[in-house]
Amino acid sequence: MNAGARLCVQKYGGTSVADPDRLRAVGARIVRRLESGTGVVVVVSAMGKTTDDLIKLAHQVTARPGGRELDMLLSTGEMVSSALLAMVLRERGHPAIGLTGAQAGVRTDSTFNRARITEIDTRRIEAELAQDQVVIIAGFQGITSEADVTTLGRGGSDTTAVALAAALGAKTAEIYTDVDGVYTTDPRVDPKARKLHDIAYEEMLEMAAQGARVLHPRAVELGLLYDVPILVASSFRDTVPGTIIRRQVAMEPTNRVRGIALDRDVAAVTVRAVPDRPGIAAQLFGPLADAAISVDTIVQNASVERLTDLTFSVAQDDWRRAQEIVEPVARAIGAAEVIADHHMAKVSIVGTGMQTAPGYAATMFRALAEASINIQLITTSDIRITALVADASGEAAVRVLHAAFQLDEPVEASRD
Amino acid sequence: MNAGARLCVQKYGGTSVADPDRLRAVGARIVRRLESGTGVVVVVSAMGKTTDDLIKLAHQVTARPGGRELDMLLSTGEMVSSALLAMVLRERGHPAIGLTGAQAGVRTDSTFNRARITEIDTRRIEAELAQDQVVIIAGFQGITSEADVTTLGRGGSDTTAVALAAALGAKTAEIYTDVDGVYTTDPRVDPKARKLHDIAYEEMLEMAAQGARVLHPRAVELGLLYDVPILVASSFRDTVPGTIIRRQVAMEPTNRVRGIALDRDVAAVTVRAVPDRPGIAAQLFGPLADAAISVDTIVQNASVERLTDLTFSVAQDDWRRAQEIVEPVARAIGAAEVIADHHMAKVSIVGTGMQTAPGYAATMFRALAEASINIQLITTSDIRITALVADASGEAAVRVLHAAFQLDEPVEASRD
Numbered sequence: 001m002n003a004g005a006r007l008c009v010q011k012y013g014g015t016s017v018a019d020p021d022r023l024r025a026v027g028a029r030i031v032r033r034l035e036s037g038t039g040v041v042v043v044v045s046a047m048g049k050t051t052d053d054l055i056k057l058a059h060q061v062t063a064r065p066g067g068r069e070l071d072m073l074l075s076t077g078e079m080v081s082s083a084l085l086a087m088v089l090r091e092r093g094h095p096a097i098g099l100t101g102a103q104a105g106v107r108t109d110s111t112f113n114r115a116r117i118t119e120i121d122t123r124r125i126e127a128e129l130a131q132d133q134v135v136i137i138a139g140f141q142g143i144t145s146e147a148d149v150t151t152l153g154r155g156g157s158d159t160t161a162v163a164l165a166a167a168l169g170a171k172t173a174e175i176y177t178d179v180d181g182v183y184t185t186d187p188r189v190d191p192k193a194r195k196l197h198d199i200a201y202e203e204m205l206e207m208a209a210q211g212a213r214v215l216h217p218r219a220v221e222l223g224l225l226y227d228v229p230i231l232v233a234s235s236f237r238d239t240v241p242g243t244i245i246r247r248q249v250a251m252e253p254t255n256r257v258r259g260i261a262l263d264r265d266v267a268a269v270t271v272r273a274v275p276d277r278p279g280i281a282a283q284l285f286g287p288l289a290d291a292a293i294s295v296d297t298i299v300q301n302a303s304v305e306r307l308t309d310l311t312f313s314v315a316q317d318d319w320r321r322a323q324e325i326v327e328p329v330a331r332a333i334g335a336a337e338v339i340a341d342h343h344m345a346k347v348s349i350v351g352t353g354m355q356t357a358p359g360y361a362a363t364m365f366r367a368l369a370e371a372s373i374n375i376q377l378i379t380t381s382d383i384r385i386t387a388l389v390a391d392a393s394g395e396a397a398v399r400v401l402h403a404a405f406q407l408d409e410p411v412e413a414s415r416d
Numbered sequence: 417m418n419a420g421a422r423l424c425v426q427k428y429g430g431t432s433v434a435d436p437d438r439l440r441a442v443g444a445r446i447v448r449r450l451e452s453g454t455g456v457v458v459v460v461s462a463m464g465k466t467t468d469d470l471i472k473l474a475h476q477v478t479a480r481p482g483g484r485e486l487d488m489l490l491s492t493g494e495m496v497s498s499a500l501l502a503m504v505l506r507e508r509g510h511p512a513i514g515l516t517g518a519q520a521g522v523r524t525d526s527t528f529n530r531a532r533i534t535e536i537d538t539r540r541i542e543a544e545l546a547q548d549q550v551v552i553i554a555g556f557q558g559i560t561s562e563a564d565v566t567t568l569g570r571g572g573s574d575t576t577a578v579a580l581a582a583a584l585g586a587k588t589a590e591i592y593t594d595v596d597g598v599y600t601t602d603p604r605v606d607p608k609a610r611k612l613h614d615i616a617y618e619e620m621l622e623m624a625a626q627g628a629r630v631l632h633p634r635a636v637e638l639g640l641l642y643d644v645p646i647l648v649a650s651s652f653r654d655t656v657p658g659t660i661i662r663r664q665v666a667m668e669p670t671n672r673v674r675g676i677a678l679d680r681d682v683a684a685v686t687v688r689a690v691p692d693r694p695g696i697a698a699q700l701f702g703p704l705a706d707a708a709i710s711v712d713t714i715v716q717n718a719s720v721e722r723l724t725d726l727t728f729s730v731a732q733d734d735w736r737r738a739q740e741i742v743e744p745v746a747r748a749i750g751a752a753e754v755i756a757d758h759h760m761a762k763v764s765i766v767g768t769g770m771q772t773a774p775g776y777a778a779t780m781f782r783a784l785a786e787a788s789i790n791i792q793l794i795t796t797s798d799i800r801i802t803a804l805v806a807d808a809s810g811e812a813a814v815r816v817l818h819a820a821f822q823l824d825e826p827v828e829a830s831r832d
Contacts, residue, residue: 058499069500073503084485086488
């Protein structure tokens with residue numbers, strides 16, 4: 001697309017548009033960008049706690065809100081932000097138009113509450129841009145082929161923004177939020193956390209999936225798929241540079257760990273002394289899937305005397321149901337017992353360099369051991385090593401690893 | 417339409433759906449109707465004060481909210497009610513679906529903030545009804561041919577309900593609200609007000625236009641146009657019969673005044689000693705129309721020595737602007753002065769029998785005179801006589817006229 005090069009797509013999250021004053025501040029920021037001669041497409045979230053409030057309202061009328069009507073309900077939050085921000089810009093003398101997801105051409109499948117974008121028909125957006133309108137799009141929502149409103153799941157406005165940047169050919173998707181970038185770890189956990197200048201899509205995915213809540217993982221996946229760089233920056237502090245999420249960044253010679261992720265919403269369920277026969281895993285995990293319990297990590301130890309231990313992790317809300325579902329199966333297959341520990345945390349080191357360089361696992365385990373932190377379970381991917389530890393040790397583990405991999409120090413310093 | 421006979425269209429206003437408890441009560445009422453074997457299409461307003469709150473929010477970001485984005489903003493209120501009420505019904509085990517105005521096929525022109533319904537494409541509604549869904553439609557809103565959201569103006573959900581009843585061939589449009597029917601006058605003004613069993617469309621139009629806020633006038637116009645009887649009844653008290661608005665009701669032998677209407681949002685502007693030349697009225701009212709000031713009553717006295725007094729009424733919010741606009745024109749055309757009185761009220765007697773029976777005006781003026789209420793201006797239509805009085809006398813005028821036309825007594829008694 002030709003227009004793309006002079007077009008930017010910006011997304012403002014809920015805290016950035018929480019009240020009229022903040023909406024005005026966002027308006028001022030958009031105007032500065034306009035004045036540089038760029039076309040601007042804006043994606044907005046619902047104001048402040050609106051989505052939570054709407055969910056609470058739904059809970060007051062139904063035991064289990066969900067499905068089509070929940071999406072109709074929740075989609076109103078972003079519509080309100082979009083309409084108000086367009087008013088703010090017009091009040092400043094800039095032509096602006098608010099569009100619902102449907103009007104913006106965001107087509108999705110029919111999986112209510114967590115729909116996937118199938119296509120963006122950009123004709124309306126481009127027609128408005130051609131008339132020098134600032135286009136303000138309600139994020140987080142789309143429309144099915146049956147004209148039903150869908151939502152993309154929590155954090156879905158990030159996904160809307162990256163998908164729009166891809167569809168419109170914009171150079172970057174700019175995500176403005178209440179943090180000023182991606183850090184080596186959560187600064188609330190380790191005050192020594194450093195902001196990264198850039199991070200690779202894959203690394204960010206591991207960081208996000210492991211609990212760094214800066215950006216919705218699907219937005220990063222879309223960025224990776226369509227090669228759309230994503231800028232994460234503060235919506236409050238205009239002068240502070242953010243973090244760019246993009247294709248594989250330059251290797252750093254001595255430090256390939258990019259960040260430490262902590263996920264505290266973890267419960268572990270262990271089925272002990274499981275007979276090591278084919279089909280056992282299917283018998284255990286089939287009923288969990290039927291109950292819509294999302295199983296995260298699964299680890300099965302090497303078999304000893306044809307018996308093995310099988311551990312899996314679930315969100316803390318699910319541990320009791322998971323145990324109830326698994327126990328009768330465990331009895332039926334002759335396992336010894338089912339143990340659940342719902343106070344767990346996952347600590348991960350993430351970095352694209354790791355798969356080709358040995359020694360990271362050893363450094364990680366040694367650092368944790370020296371801090372007397374017990375590792376209950378280990379899993380690895382190409383660019384991540386995760387240790388399951390007691391939740392009480394989670395934050396300490398982050399700080400220990402942050403120091404062990406010299407993330408406390410600026411990148412330049414670590415080259416010495 | 418065949419289905420129409422076994423179909424009812426119900427509308428619930430803002431106070432009827434103000435909170436989860438009331439939504440549940442509305443749900444129970446709908447279920448009772450379903451159990452009688454009738455298909456139900458429901459139109460809902462925004463919950464409680466939602467629309468006012470959204471307008472306040474708009475005022476916080478723009479000096480003069482309006483246009484396309486205000487409609488996008490306001491339409492969310494009814495979407496929320498619609499989604500929640502569908503959840504309520506599903507929670508009770510009844511299939512139900514919430515539809516936006518757009519999804520329900522409510523097509524309008526592009527006059528944002530006060531759009532007119534041009535057509536209702538009932539295909540989606542009928543498809544859902546065929547699957548035994550209760551169809552819950554967000555009132556007050558529609559969609560243009562450009563897929564922009566519009567609203568129908570305050571009270572527009574009444575209009576949605578009557579238009580839907582006409583389009584679907586339903587026998588009646590049922591409007592459930594916080595009053596239990598149409599009264600001979602506002603019971604807060606005159607405690608002796610009586611509820612009417614029925615009232616003709618034309619009478620109701622005069623009552624509504626003159627300040628009886630029970631039902632949106634355009635809904636009544638639509639009922640008249642498509643001959644859809646409209647039931648107005650309490651959403652809180654199931655057993656109390658309401659009022660039916662329908663074609664010309666049976667004449668009552670001795671009492672053709674059906675009700676007394678009071679409108680207290682009135683300011684009068686008088687241009688004194690206007691030279692009586694052709695084109696003067698156009699010179700005066702053209703600039704007011706350009707400034708979007710809605711002029712209600714216009715009265716021009718008979719000319720004395722080629723000079724006339726010209727009085728018009730506007731809403732109280734507009735009187736100062738109206739005076740500012742008219743003063744230079746008045747000077748230019750050689751009028752003596754412009755006087756504004758912004759504490760006025762209009763009191764009207766309404767009844768379809770009046771045009772053929774003399775004496776009503778005389779009775780009205782005598783009754784007001786006996787109560788020492790000064791009449792500043794008089795206008796009449798076929799079925800209405802209106803007197804402009806000082807606002808401080810407005811309520812007393814209502815009570816005087818209510819008694820003078822024997823509206824205090826049951827209809828049966830007045831036949832003696």
